[in-house]
Amino acid sequence: MTPTRRGLLIILSSPSGAGKSTLAKRLMAWDANLRFSVSATTRAPRPGETDGVEYYFRSKHDFEQMVAEGEMLEHAEVFGNFYGTPKAPVEAAMKAGQDTLFDVDWQGGQQIRRSSLGKDVISIFILPPSIAELESRLRGRAQDSDAVIAGRMAKSMHEISHWAEYDYVVVNHDADQAAEELKVILRAERARAERQPWLTEFVRGLNKEFEAR
Amino acid sequence: MTPTRRGLLIILSSPSGAGKSTLAKRLMAWDANLRFSVSATTRAPRPGETDGVEYYFRSKHDFEQMVAEGEMLEHAEVFGNFYGTPKAPVEAAMKAGQDTLFDVDWQGGQQIRRSSLGKDVISIFILPPSIAELESRLRGRAQDSDAVIAGRMAKSMHEISHWAEYDYVVVNHDADQAAEELKVILRAERARAERQPWLTEFVRGLNKEFEAR
Numbered sequence: 086m087t088p089t090r091r092g093l094l095i096i097l098s099s100p101s102g103a104g105k106s107t108l109a110k111r112l113m114a115w116d117a118n119l120r121f122s123v124s125a126t127t128r129a130p131r132p133g134e135t136d137g138v139e140y141y142f143r144s145k146h147d148f149e150q151m152v153a154e155g156e157m158l159e160h161a162e163v164f165g166n167f168y169g170t171p172k173a174p175v176e177a178a179m180k181a182g183q184d185t186l187f188d189v190d191w192q193g194g195q196q197i198r199r200s201s202l203g204k205d206v207i208s209i210f211i212l213p214p215s216i217a218e219l220e221s222r223l224r225g226r227a228q229d230s231d232a233v234i235a236g237r238m239a240k241s242m243h244e245i246s247h248w249a250e251y252d253y254v255v256v257n258h259d260a261d262q263a264a265e266e267l268k269v270i271l272r273a274e275r276a277r278a279e280r281q282p283w284l285t286e287f288v289r290g291l292n293k294e295f296e297a298r
Numbered sequence: 299m300t301p302t303r304r305g306l307l308i309i310l311s312s313p314s315g316a317g318k319s320t321l322a323k324r325l326m327a328w329d330a331n332l333r334f335s336v337s338a339t340t341r342a343p344r345p346g347e348t349d350g351v352e353y354y355f356r357s358k359h360d361f362e363q364m365v366a367e368g369e370m371l372e373h374a375e376v377f378g379n380f381y382g383t384p385k386a387p388v389e390a391a392m393k394a395g396q397d398t399l400f401d402v403d404w405q406g407g408q409q410i411r412r413s414s415l416g417k418d419v420i421s422i423f424i425l426p427p428s429i430a431e432l433e434s435r436l437r438g439r440a441q442d443s444d445a446v447i448a449g450r451m452a453k454s455m456h457e458i459s460h461w462a463e464y465d466y467v468v469v470n471h472d473a474d475q476a477a478e479e480l481k482v483i484l485r486a487e488r489a490r491a492e493r494q495p496w497l498t499e500f501v502r503g504l505n506k507e508f509e510a511r
Contacts, residue, residue: 217507246501248501249498251491270486270489272479273486277466294430
C-alpha cells in the first residue's frame with residue numbers, strides 16, 4: 086500500500102483588507118486536497134449559519150473545557166467571545182493526507198506554529214500593495230464610520246508588523262498573480278522529500294528492477 | 299536603494315540518464331537570473347573547449363593550492379583528474395543577487411551544503427521513472443559496450459541511494475512536467491520572507507503612508 090503523506094497546515098495571515106479571503110477561496114477552488122479549517126466560537130450563530138460549517142458553536146463552558154484539555158490548537162478572546170481551532174479535525178485531515186488552510190492572525194499563527202503539530206506548518210503572510218488600497222478595500226466592504234475604519238486600520242498596521250515571522254510573503258498587487266504565487270508555494274512544499282513518503286517504496290522498486298535485469 | 303537578496307545555490311543531482319542536463323538547460327533558458335556554475339578541472343581541454351566556459355582549466359599544482367587555501371566549495375578526484383567548484387564566482391553571484399545552478403553528484407552536493415555558504419543552498423534530486431528508461435537513455439547517448447553501460451548503471455544506483463538527503467525530489471516522468479516542477483520550487487524559494495530583503499523597506503513605506511493619512 087502506498088503510504089500517505091502527512092497533510093500540511095497552511096497558515097494564511099494578513100491585515101484585513103489585503104484580499105486574503107479572496108485568495109483563500111481561489112486556493113480552495115484550485116485544490117480539492119485542501120480543506121478550510123473551521124473554528125469554534127462561543128458567540129451566538131447568526132441567521133443562516135450552521136454548526137460545523139461557518140463555525141462550531143460551543144458554550145463558554147464547553148470551549149473552556151476544550152482549552153483546558155489541550156483540544157485547541159490556538160484560541161483567543163475577541164470582544165468577550167472566544168474563538169479557537171479544535172485540534173481533532175486537523176489531526177484527522179493530516180492523517181488522511183489532506184492539507185488544511187488556516188485563516189488566522191499572527192497570534193493564532195504563532196500558537197499553531199508552536200503547537201505539537203508545528204513541524205508540518207507552513208506560514209504565508211499577505212501584504213497589501215499600499216495603505217490607500219488597504220483602506221479602500223476596508224471602506225468598500227461596508228458603510229462603517231470613520232472611527233471604525235480608523236480602528237481597523239490601526240489593527241491592520243499591527244498585524245503587518247509581524248510579516249517577518251512568516252515563512253513566505255506575498256504582496257497582493259494583483260489577485261491573479263498572488264493566487265498563482267500561493268499555488269506555487271503549496272506545490273513546492275509538496276515536492277519536499279519528506280512530504281513524499283511513497284518515494285521510499287518507489288526507489289525500492291527501482292532497485293528491484295535493477296537487480297532483475 | 300533597494301537591497302539585493304543574496305543569490306541562492308541550487309544543487310541539482312541525479313543518476314546519469316535521468317534527464318538532468320535537459321532539465322538544467324530548460325531552467326536556465328527560463329530564468330535570466332540563473333547562472334550555471336562552471337567547474338575547475340585538471341584534465342586537458344578537449345578540442346573546442348574554452349577556459350572559463352566549459353571549465354576553468356587548471357594545473358594540478360594550482361588546483362591543489364586552491365583546495366589548500368579553501369577556495370573550492372567542493373572537489374573530487376575522478377579517474378586521476380580533479381574537478382571542483384571555485385568559491386569566488388559563486389560568492390560574487392550571491393552578492394549580486396544571482397542564483398547559481400550546480401550540476402554535482404551527492405558528494406559534491408553534501409560538500410556545498412556543509413560549506414560556509416550552506417544556509418543559502420537548496421537541493422533537488424531528479425529520479426528516473428524506471429530503470430528501463432534510465433538504461434535506454436544511457437544507451438541512447440553513445441555506442442558504449444555492455445560493460446561500460448553496466449558500470450554506469452551501478453554508479454547510477456549508488457547515486458539514487460542518496461535521494462533522501464535532498465530538500466526536494468522530482469520524478470522525471472515527463473520533461474515538461476519536471477521542468478515546470480523545478481521552476482515552481484525556485485519561485486517558491488524566492489518567495490521566502492528572508493529572501494525578500496526589500497520588504498523591510500516596503501513595510502516601512504506602508505507605515506509612513508499610514509502615518510501621513
